[in-house]
Structures are given as structure tokens and as C-alpha cells.
Amino acid sequence: MSTEEWVIAGVRVAGSLLVLRWALVGGIVAVLTDLSDLFLRSYLQLGGVSDYQSFDKWLDQVYLLAFLAVALRWAAVPKTVAVALFGFRLAGFVAFEVTGERWLLLAFPNVFEVWFLFVASLPHWRPGFAFGRRDVAVALAMLTAVKVTQEYVLHSARWLDAFSARDLVEAVRGWVG
Numbered sequence: 001m002s003t004e005e006w007v008i009a010g011v012r013v014a015g016s017l018l019v020l021r022w023a024l025v026g027g028i029v030a031v032l033t034d035l036s037d038l039f040l041r042s043y044l045q046l047g048g049v050s051d052y053q054s055f056d057k058w059l060d061q062v063y064l065l066a067f068l069a070v071a072l073r074w075a076a077v078p079k080t081v082a083v084a085l086f087g088f089r090l091a092g093f094v095a096f097e098v099t100g101e102r103w104l105l106l107a108f109p110n111v112f113e114v115w116f117l118f119v120a121s122l123p124h125w126r127p128g129f130a131f132g133r134r135d136v137a138v139a140l141a142m143l144t145a146v147k148v149t150q151e152y153v154l155h156s157a158r159w160l161d162a163f164s165a166r167d168l169v170e171a172v173r174g175w176v177g
Contacts, residue, residue, distance in 0.1 A: 002046060002047025002049070002050070003046035003047050004040070004041070004044045004046035004047045004048055004049060005047070005049055005050075005055060007040065007044060007046060008036075008037045008040050008041070008044075008049065008055075008059070009059060011033060011036055011037070011040065012033055012034065012036070012037065012059040012062060012063070013059075013062050014033075015029055015030055015032070015033025015034075015036065016030045016033065016062045016063035016066045017066065018030070019063065019066045019067060019070055020066055020069065020070065023070050023116075023120035024117070024120040024121050024124065026066075027067065027116055027117050027120050028117070030063040030066065030067070031063075031113065031117070033063075034056075034059075034060065037049075037056065037059070039169075042166040042169075043166070053096075053100075053102065054096075054097065054100075057093055057096060057097070057105075060093075060110075061093065064086065064089065064090075064110075064112065064113070067082075067086075067112065067113070067116040068082065068083070068086050068112075070116075070120075071086075071116060074119065077131040077136065078115075078119045078131055081115060081136060081140070082112060082115060082116060082119070085111050085112035085115050086112045088108060088111070088112070089108055089109075089110050089111070089112045089113075091108060092105060092107065092108020092109075093108070095108065096108075102156070103156060105151055105154075106148065106151045106152055106156045109144065109147040109148050109150075109151045110147060110151070111140070111143055111144050111147050113147070114143040114146060114147050115139075115140070115143055118139060118143060
């Protein structure tokens with residue numbers, strides 16, 4: 001691994017650990033830290049990242065496992081859904097690693113991530129959420145729609161492939177004046 005890969009991996013692992021203490025805030029930090037490698041790759045010049053998609057998906061496993069460790073302490077229904085969604089995404093990750101086909105990331109969207117954040121947020125805005133079949137189905141439908149859209153933009157349409165974090169910073173800098 002290059003020095004750049006080690007630095008990015010260190011940041012990503014460190015950003016994943018807060019969730020073990022603070023589920024919601026740590027989960028948000030982990031997701032934002034997942035995005036940080038885009039900025040780090042733009043600004044670090046320490047040898048590059050040889051296969052970014054694979055590298056990123058392996059590092060995702062760190063925060064997803066931390067999310068799973070927290071979810072295993074939840075009540076039966078949210079925990080069962082979380083474990084099923086984790087397994088589903090893990091199957092997609094393995095299929096992607098074996099084939100290298102990015103469309104598999106769309107076929108196996110990371111709904112586990114958004115389910116985790118949803119459940120972790122509930123005590124802050126809906127402490128009495130009942131986790132009935134209908135409520136879970138509606139929540140999963142909405143979360144899946146959001147995540148499939150994101151996966152499509154990133155991995156199928158690749159609308160952001162032509163942009164770097166440096167481009168974003170320069171655009172914001174130019175817009176602000």
C-alpha cells in the first residue's frame with residue numbers, strides 16, 4: 001500500500017470508532033469520514049490509490065462492522081432488520097470484489113447504512129416509534145429509494161466521476177467570491 005492509502009485508511013478507521021460510543025453522532029461522523037477520502041485523494045500526493053473502488057469498499061467494511069456491533073444491542077425488530085440489511089450489503093460487496101462490476105453496488109444498495117442512521121436518530125425525534133410491520137416497511141421503502149438514487153448517481157450513471165473534491169472546493173471558492 002502507498003503512504004497515501006495508509007493515511008486514508010487511518011482516517012477512515014479513526015472516523016468509524018465514534019459510533020461505538022455515540023450511535024447517531026458517531027454514525028454521521030463515520031459517513032462523513034467515508035467522504036473524506038475524496039478530499040484526501042485530491043490534496044495528498046503520497047503515492048495515490050491504486051484501485052479506489054475496491055479500496056473504498058474494503059474501508060467501508062470497518063464502519064459497517066462498527067454499525068453492526070451497535071445494532072446488535074438494539075431491540076429485536078430493528079436489530080433483525082439491521083442484520084439482514086448488513087448481510088445483503090455484504091453479499092453485494094463480495095460479488096463486487098469477485099467481479100469488479102460497479103452495477104452490483106446498485107443491485108445491492110447499502111440500505112443498512114441509512115437504516116442504522118434512521119434507528120439511531122429515533123430517540124432524538126420519535127422516541128415512541130413502534131417498529132410495527134407497516135412502519136418498518138414504509139421506512140425501508142423510503143430509505144431504499146434514497147439509497148438506490150445515491151448508488152445510481154455514484155456507480156451507474158457515474159455523474160460525479162468527472163469531478164474531484166478539488167473541483168468542488170474551487171467552485172465553492174469562486175461562488176463565495
